Amino acid sequence: MSVLNVDRRSAGMLPHVRIQPSRGLLDLDLASLWHYRELIYILVWRDVTVRYKQTMLGVAWAMFQPVATMLIFTAVFSVMGKIPSDGSPYPVFLYAGLLPWFYVSQALSRGGASLVGDAPLISKVYFPRLILPLSATMAPLVDLILAFVAFVGLMTWYEVVPTWRVLFLPLFVGLAATFTLAAGLWISALYVRYRDVGHILPILIQLGMFVSPILYPVSKVPESWRALYALNPVVSVVQGFRWALIPGFQVDFVVFLPSLGVVFVLLIGGLIYFRSMERTFADVI
Amino acid sequence: MSDVAITADRLSKNYRLGAGTVQHNTLRDHLMHRLRGLTRWSTGQSESDSSFWALKDISFEVKRGEVLGIVGHNGAGKSTLLKILSRITQPTTGTADIYGRVSSLLEVGTGFHSELTGRENIFLNAAMLGMRREEVRKKFDEIVAFSGVEDFIDTPVKRYSSGMYVRLAFAVAAHLEPEILIVDEVLAVGDASFQQKCLGKMEEVSRSGRTVLIVSHNMTVIEGLCERAILLEKGRVAKIGNTHEVVEGYADAIRDLAGTEIEARQDRDGLGEILLTRIEVLDGDKHPVAAAITGRETIIRMYYRCAKGKEFRNCRVSISVNGRKGQDLFVLSTDIVDPKPLTLRGEGYVDFIIPELPLTGGAYFFQSYIESNGHAQDWIKNVAPFSVLDADYYGTGKLCPPGWEANGVLIHYRWESDEGLSADAWPSRARAS
Known part of the structure; x- marks a missing residue:
């Protein structure tokens, strides 16, 4: 939006803001983003607090949901026929995939709806709009941490001891966050314009679970589909999580490269698109 | 340059009709519009x-x-201007330079979350308005005291009454310390004593050397607080300068607008399924008159038209009278007099009969409001002028004192002095014959 340049000479010590039609393809205005950093923190806090207000279990839900999902799928597949899990116990294998998947799906749906969900804010108060998808992508990280605590319990139960690879976990969390932010920029900006997004998004997220190796290992994907499969960033996130958490889990990191490219393009494109749409958010929302 | 807070230079804002909510809220509409656009382009x-x-x-x-x-x-562009100055939306062309921190109170309570407690909302709202956490912590007690909701500060705001909600919200906003404060009609909220508190706060803000921009329909507030004012008309500056002159200009403009046909009015709010079509002023014999007379029986007739084939339950038809400075003088509403809900269908009218018009001579304005089931259907400010010819209300041979023309209401009273003198101020009954 506008450039916040602190020009102290022309007006004593007062900050000077020039309001004008925005130009430029990728003017991120990081200065205002930094200025409003407390708002990011407080919005994350709001999202987390509101989510578990007036619930009996409170934040325990963040653990209960993935554990319950894990139990359901484990039970279903023990009746329907076994799915290979690359050596480790299926519950551990499944949960290591559900962990990032719960984050990705949460971040996508909350990030996607972040602008429309806070429409009154957008039409009434100024702050860098980027803060909304950004904080909505960060809030589910709290749930991820809690769900991870449950995973520690699961590993203890199955006597799975993690190796030094677990130190690389933040890297894959970062990848998941970057991907969901990139997608969230597109989705949230499109959502402002087209309310269709609200209907399409849950379907896409549901589809996402099946085109990512959550319930099954990558080895089950037919060879001819692998090239296309490698473009899905969630594949890299899930494989990374399993590699970091399950000892002896084998991953071919070369397969990660296409999806990293996808995330990069999505992010740059998303930032440009978001910035160009931003100027009309308040008028259209 | 150092004494300037805001410079606006040829600010313009263009809205494409249909680019927003009306035409393409869905992908399909957008695609259709694109297609139509193509054909239109080909025809030049x-x-x-x-x-x-x-x-x-x-x-x-x-x-x-x-x-x-x-x-x-x-629709004159006031809100758009404030939105541009507070950086909510961008101008299409032109620039504005702003020196100092800006806080805008375009709507108090923005960003309040109903599930959070009052305490939590203070921090949330303050962060949204650009206040630092440190600053909020320092002023926390002061904010709570100002709002007067101490006992409920740890209760979720969804359990607040609307009055408490608004007071808390305004309290947060009032404790911002911006160099420039932008206010839009906040004074329309809260009870009288709270409004007084707000006015006091704004005067304090302006006295402390900070810059304030106020949008209001209430000319008394504008005249009381501002040295200078801008009159906007159809997106342009119609008048700028001394508040008194600008307010006069506004009154003239209202007269012009109120003279236009009600059916053609665009500046109305509400669902629009029930529309006000005409307002007539009648005398006691039900003859239309150009002006009502002080103290006489007066009938205000509101004609409405409902959407075809529909019936509207729980309706409320009301009209209020504004004085020459835009202040609300009194309201006539069907539901206050008769709690039985009103059902409207087709076309018709509602008469409000005032036995003894308690208004001094002068030029007033009507504001009309129709609702059904709690939803505003048609709300028009300054919907029509209402002229009143001064007459001897109390039957004493005297007219209203100077300065009170179209500026207050006449009421029944009596006075007594300690020396045993007294007088009744009852409207003369004799006049009715």
């Missing part, structure tokens, strides 16, 4: 005819410490 017609300028070439300067009023009708 441009799209520019479907756009309008909400603001056009607005230039002005506000000195530091000045309190500037912005007046104008609905």
Whole structure:
């Protein structure tokens, strides 16, 4: 939006803001983003607090949901026929995939709806709009941490001891966050314009679970589909999580490269698109 | 340059009609519009005819410490101007330079979350308005005291009454310490004593050398607080300068607007399924008159038209009278007099019969409001002028004292002195014959 340049000479010590039609393809205005950093923190806090207000279990839900999902799928597949899990116990294998998947799906749906969900804010108060998808992508990280605590319990139960690879976990969390932010920029900006997004998004997220190796290992994907499969960033996130958490889990990191490219393009494109749409958010929302 | 707070240079804002909510809220509509656009392009017609300028070439300067009023009708561009200055939306062309921290109170309570407690909402709201956490912590007690909701500070705001909610919200906003404060009609909220508190706060803000921009329909507030004002008309600056002159200009403009046909009015709010079509002023014999007379029986007749084939339950039809400065004098409403819900269908009218019109001579305005089931159907400010010819209300041979023309109401009373003198001020019954 506008450039916040602190020009102290022309007006004593007062900050000077020039309001004008925005130009430029990728003017991120990081200065205002930094200025409003407390708002990011407080919005994350709001999202987390509101989510578990007036619930009996409170934040325990963040653990209960993935554990319950894990139990359901484990039970279903023990009746329907076994799915290979690359050596480790299926519950551990499944949960290591559900962990990032719960984050990705949460971040996508909350990030996607972040602008429309806070429409009154957008039409009434100024702050860098980027803060909304950004904080909505960060809030589910709290749930991820809690769900991870449950995973520690699961590993203890199955006597799975993690190796030094677990130190690389933040890297894959970062990848998941970057991907969901990139997608969230597109989705949230499109959502402002087209309310269709609200209907399409849950379907896409549901589809996402099946085109990512959550319930099954990558080895089950037919060879001819692998090239296309490698473009899905969630594949890299899930494989990374399993590699970091399950000892002896084998991953071919070369397969990660296409999806990293996808995330990069999505992010740059998303930032440009978001910035160009931003100027009309308040008028259209 | 150092004494300038805001310089606006040819600010303009263009809205493309249909670019927003009306035409393409869905992908399909958008695609259809694109297709139509293609065909239109091939026939050489441009799209520019479907756009309008909400603001056009607005230039002005506000000195530091000045309190500037912005007046104008609905749709004159006041809100758009404030939105641009508070950076919510961008101008299409032109620039504005702002020196100092800006806080805008375009709507108090923005960003309040109903599930959070009062305490939590103070921090949330303050962060949204650009206040630092440190700052909020320092002023926390002061904010709570100002709002008067101490006992409920740890209760979720969804359990607050609307009055408490608004007071807390305003308390947060009032404790911001911006160099420039932008206010839009906040004074319309809360009870009288709270409004007084707010006015006091705004005067304090302006006295402390900070710059204030106020949008209000209430000319008394504008005249009381501002030295200078801007009158906007159809997105342009119609008048700028001394508040008194601008307010006069606004009153003239209202007269012009109120003279237009009600059916053609665009500046109305509500669902629009029930529309006010005409207002007539009648005398006691039900003859239409150009002006009512002080103290006489007067009938205000509101004609309405409902959407075809529909019936509306729980309706409320009301009309209020505004004085020459835009202040509300009194309201006549079907539901206050008769709690039985009103059902409207087709076309018709509602008469409000005032036995003894308690207004001094002068030029008043009506404001009309129709609702059904709690939803506003048609709300028009300054819907029509209402002229009253002065007459001897109390039957004493005297007219209203100077300065009170179209500026207050006449009531029944009596006075007594300790020396045993007394007089009744009852309207003369003799006049009715």
